Amino acid sequence: MEKCYHCGDDCTSTIVDFDEKKFCCNGCKTVYEIFSTNNLSYYYDIETSAGATPNIVEGKYDFLDTTDISEKLLEFKDTNIQIINLYIPHIHCSSCIWVLENLNKLNQHISNSQVDFPKKTVRISYNPESISLKEVVLLLTHIGYEPTISLEDYNNPKKSTNNTLLYKLGIAGFAFGNVMFLSFPEYFDLASSAKNGGEFWLNKYQDIFRWIMFAFSLPVVFYAAQNYFISAYKGLRSKLLNIDVPIALGILVLFLRSTTEIILQWGPGFFDSLTGLVFFLLLGKFFQQKTYSFLSFERDYKSYFPIAVTRILPNKKEETAPIHDIKKGDKILIRNEELIPVDGVLISPISRIDYSFVTGESEPVTKVSGDKIFAGGKQLHSAIEMEALKTVSQSYLTQLWSNSIFKTNKTSRFQSITDSIGKRFTIGVLSIAFLATLFWLFYNPSMALNVFTAVLIIACPCAIALASPFTLGNMLRIYGKNKFYLKDTYTIEQLAKIDTVIFDKTGTITTAKKSTASYEGYSLTKEEEALLKNTLRSSNHPLSRSLYSMLSEQNIVTLDAYEEHLGKGIIGTKENATIKIGSASFVKNTSTKDAKNTSVHISSNDAYKGRFIFKNEYREGVSNLFSKMSKTLKLAILSGDNSGEKSRLEKLLPKLTPLYFNQKPEDKLEFIKSLQDQGKTVMMVGDGLNDAGALAQSNVGIAISENVNVFSPACDGILDATKFQELYTYILVSKKAMNIIKWSFLLSLLYNIVGLYFAITGQLEPVIAAILMPLSSISVVAFTTIATNFLGKKLR
Amino acid sequence: MSVIYVLLTISIIVAILFFVAFIISVKNGQYEDSYTPSVRMLFEDELVVKTTKEKTPKINPTK
Numbered sequence: 001m002e003k004c005y006h007c008g009d010d011c012t013s014t015i016v017d018f019d020e021k022k023f024c025c026n027g028c029k030t031v032y033e034i035f036s037t038n039n040l041s042y043y044y045d046i047e048t049s050a051g052a053t054p055n056i057v058e059g060k061y062d063f064l065d066t067t068d069i070s071e072k073l074l075e076f077k078d079t080n081i082q083i084i085n086l087y088i089p090h091i092h093c094s095s096c097i098w099v100l101e102n103l104n105k106l107n108q109h110i111s112n113s114q115v116d117f118p119k120k121t122v123r124i125s126y127n128p129e130s131i132s133l134k135e136v137v138l139l140l141t142h143i144g145y146e147p148t149i150s151l152e153d154y155n156n157p158k159k160s161t162n163n164t165l166l167y168k169l170g171i172a173g174f175a176f177g178n179v180m181f182l183s184f185p186e187y188f189d190l191a192s193s194a195k196n197g198g199e200f201w202l203n204k205y206q207d208i209f210r211w212i213m214f215a216f217s218l219p220v221v222f223y224a225a226q227n228y229f230i231s232a233y234k235g236l237r238s239k240l241l242n243i244d245v246p247i248a249l250g251i252l253v254l255f256l257r258s259t260t261e262i263i264l265q266w267g268p269g270f271f272d273s274l275t276g277l278v279f280f281l282l283l284g285k286f287f288q289q290k291t292y293s294f295l296s297f298e299r300d301y302k303s304y305f306p307i308a309v310t311r312i313l314p315n316k317k318e319e320t321a322p323i324h325d326i327k328k329g330d331k332i333l334i335r336n337e338e339l340i341p342v343d344g345v346l347i348s349p350i351s352r353i354d355y356s357f358v359t360g361e362s363e364p365v366t367k368v369s370g371d372k373i374f375a376g377g378k379q380l381h382s383a384i385e386m387e388a389l390k391t392v393s394q395s396y397l398t399q400l401w402s403n404s405i406f407k408t409n410k411t412s413r414f415q416s417i418t419d420s421i422g423k424r425f426t427i428g429v430l431s432i433a434f435l436a437t438l439f440w441l442f443y444n445p446s447m448a449l450n451v452f453t454a455v456l457i458i459a460c461p462c463a464i465a466l467a468s469p470f471t472l473g474n475m476l477r478i479y480g481k482n483k484f485y486l487k488d489t490y491t492i493e494q495l496a497k498i499d500t501v502i503f504d505k506t507g508t509i510t511t512a513k514k515s516t517a518s519y520e521g522y523s524l525t526k527e528e529e530a531l532l533k534n535t536l537r538s539s540n541h542p543l544s545r546s547l548y549s550m551l552s553e554q555n556i557v558t559l560d561a562y563e564e565h566l567g568k569g570i571i572g573t574k575e576n577a578t579i580k581i582g583s584a585s586f587v588k589n590t591s592t593k594d595a596k597n598t599s600v601h602i603s604s605n606d607a608y609k610g611r612f613i614f615k616n617e618y619r620e621g622v623s624n625l626f627s628k629m630s631k632t633l634k635l636a637i638l639s640g641d642n643s644g645e646k647s648r649l650e651k652l653l654p655k656l657t658p659l660y661f662n663q664k665p666e667d668k669l670e671f672i673k674s675l676q677d678q679g680k681t682v683m684m685v686g687d688g689l690n691d692a693g694a695l696a697q698s699n700v701g702i703a704i705s706e707n708v709n710v711f712s713p714a715c716d717g718i719l720d721a722t723k724f725q726e727l728y729t730y731i732l733v734s735k736k737a738m739n740i741i742k743w744s745f746l747l748s749l750l751y752n753i754v755g756l757y758f759a760i761t762g763q764l765e766p767v768i769a770a771i772l773m774p775l776s777s778i779s780v781v782a783f784t785t786i787a788t789n790f791l792g793k794k795l796r
Numbered sequence: 797m798s799v800i801y802v803l804l805t806i807s808i809i810v811a812i813l814f815f816v817a818f819i820i821s822v823k824n825g826q827y828e829d830s831y832t833p834s835v836r837m838l839f840e841d842e843l844v845v846k847t848t849k850e851k852t853p854k855i856n857p858t859k
Binding site: 094097098101114115116117118119163166167170171174177178181205208212 | 800801804807808811814815818819822823827828829830831832835836838839
């Protein structure tokens with residue numbers, strides 16, 4: 001099979017030869033032509049077949065000509081320069097970067113374009129006097145880099161990144177390095193006194209060294225570490241002893257004791273440990289903060305909906321209107337492949353709407369004039385007219401987002417492992433500190449305060465606070481390499497606690513790409529098979545396409561006649577043989593209602609032959625995965641589809657797996673809620689907008705995606721569909737990761753015990769603290785990194 | 797021995813200079829996209845080579 005020179009797909013039906021190269025379609029050939037005439041054919045040398053087939057829909061971007069709308073999208077606007085930031089999902093290799101940064105070679109009015117590869121965005125500056133925003137977008141579309149412009153982009157083109165943590169880390173690291181440097185003389189006891197062999201001049205100038213260290217520690221305590229104080233204060237106010245309480249206490253005591261020491265000239269203080277502690281803690285936070293900038297976990301319907309639609313005015317004129325302006329009674333034009341933005345009534349005679357994303361129904365639905373159609377469906381074939389019944393925010397689908405579950409933050413609903421340890425730890429440390437102080441008060445009162453502060457300093461749970469971010473942060477990266485993208489480290493903790501897993505059916509355990517069909521009826525002759533295949537070749541209907549790829553190879557012949565009856569079927573004629581392919585009513589003139597199965601009927605020369613019955617194709621290893629999971633976890637299927645596949649599912653899945661059909665989005669949400677009320681920790685695996693409520697309600701909501709760059713609803717994690725069968729392994733690995741954390745808690749406790757020995761006996765020298773603290777942190781970090789990498793090796 | 801003041805001042809000034817450089821680089825967005833520049837620096841001249849119709853050896857900067 002020939003591969004297309006541009007996009008790398010198999011050349012199935014037609015091969016276009018051009019310039020000694022093979023192309024799968026004219027679209028791909030055109031892009032090649034554009035590139036080669038503009039001296040950009042180096043594109044194909046960097047990375048072979050990196051392109052995408054351009055998919056041009058007439059009039060799709062007309063709304064960009066409306067200034068009200070385009071203004072909301074622009075990042076910068078002036079009379080002769082405009083800047084726009086566009087999200088292009090297809091950006092995936094160095095060829096893409098190269099060609100998009102050379103856009104000015106394709107159009108001279110584009111002055112500059114810069115790609116942000118991790119975010120998959122391109123920032124284009126152009127001269128609006130000679131090229132409009134619509135033309136820029138069309139140019140991109142014509143070379144196969146179609147940007148995604150959705151309702152989400154409306155009103156917020158600028159997303160500022162938060163660099164505070166970087167600044168804090170910079171300050172803490174800067175201060176840590178300098179303070180370490182300045183306390184070197186003290187470490188080697190050079191400053192003790194001239195009599196003890198210390199250096200005279202260091203002894204003489206020790207005050208200046210100490211006060212500079214004090215100055216360096218000020219921004220660390222009051223700026224870099226401020227979040228620990230805030231968090232500890234918040235925790236205490238809500239009567240919670242989180243891990244930040246002992247940390248904040250440690251930092252405060254370190255700072256106060258060190259300052260007192262240098263004021264009263266008792267000693268050098270612990271500024272090195274103080275700055276080091278904050279630096280390591282912030283480093284842990286930084287490491288934990290792994291975000292997949294090209295994925296979004298917060299999406300709602302807005303990133304799926306278009307910005308504008310075509311409204312038909314009473315005087316039959318068309319205009320582009322922002323979606324929020326659509327009112328009840330407006331007439332709207334929906335083009336091929338466009339999304340229906342509001343609930344309404346169909347005016348056109350017939351339409352086929354794909355609701356798979358909203359309801360989970362696998363097959364497009366045919367609606368006729370006067371039928372009610374719901375927002376979220378995608379119109380297939382030709383354009384339709386409809387009348388709006390509601391506004392966008394009041395539509396059936398979008399109302400799901402008014403549920404309160406979308407407004408609560410998941411992380412605040414549960415307590416993390418570090419915080420639950422923190423409670424016991426704080427109580428333990430405080431009681432040790434008070435007991436030791438009590439002892440010294442009787443034994444030698446002058447040491448009491450020294451011991452009290454020393455215990456709080458040395459017990460500061462730096463290593464404990466680092467164990468979780470480094471283990472989970474590294475796990476996040478390992479999962480990411482294995483195509484399991486989680487929102488945050490907190491999700492891993494929840495993943496380890498899962499005891500119930502709920503699956504959606506359509507798109508989750510079935511694939512969207514493939515479906516199988518079986519033939520029922522009289523067998524077809526050779527000639528009929530050839531005619532069938534050749535007739536299907538001309539049709540663009542999804543069912544024709546998939547049936548075409550399933551049938552065996554036939555010689556390509558030109559048909560004498562070909563007719564396509566929209567929403568009904570197709571007729572092909574060759575010499576004196578005629579074949580009819582399509583719905584039952586079209587082929588047989590009788591409408592047999594078999595709604596549960598999708599079938600394509602065939603008749604040859606008006607004699608009924610039989611039908612192809614389409615079935616959902618289940619993902620590879622579904623049966624295996626379910627039987628493995630059912631041993632330790634409770635499973636269930638929650639489908640928005642009808643029960644047509646019930647018997648097949650029952651065969652495929654372990655016995656007594658509960659199956660629920662015809663579930664509305666709210667039903668799914670309520671189902672998860674009721675399980676949680678029974679004390680279950682629930683994981684929801686879904687794919688579409690109809691699962692959005694359930695994904696938000698569940699403890700861990702995982703979205704399955706065939707292509708992670710395309711839309712997935714708000715969730716805690718996105719799993720690449722190819723890794724679906726690994727799901728159980730990932731859950732097991734998360735449990736092991738939690739064990740690693742527990743082991744590193746133990747490790748850091750050992751260091752604390754050693755430190756406490758010095759503290760309680762009143763021997764805590766600054767140099768001991770300066771050695772113990774980084775040592776415990778580094779060994780915990782090393783342990784967790786090695787252990788998690790070991791786990792990661794097992795995954796592959 | 798008051799040269800120590802001079803030495804300390806110099807060392808702290810140098811440290812602060814680097815720190816300021818860091819802050820400026822964060823402000824300029826150098827840490828926002830740490831991948832694309834690494835690919836971009838390998839390009840630049842390809843266009844010229846192609847217009848003269850010379851065969852260029854295939855390079856693959858991502859691998």
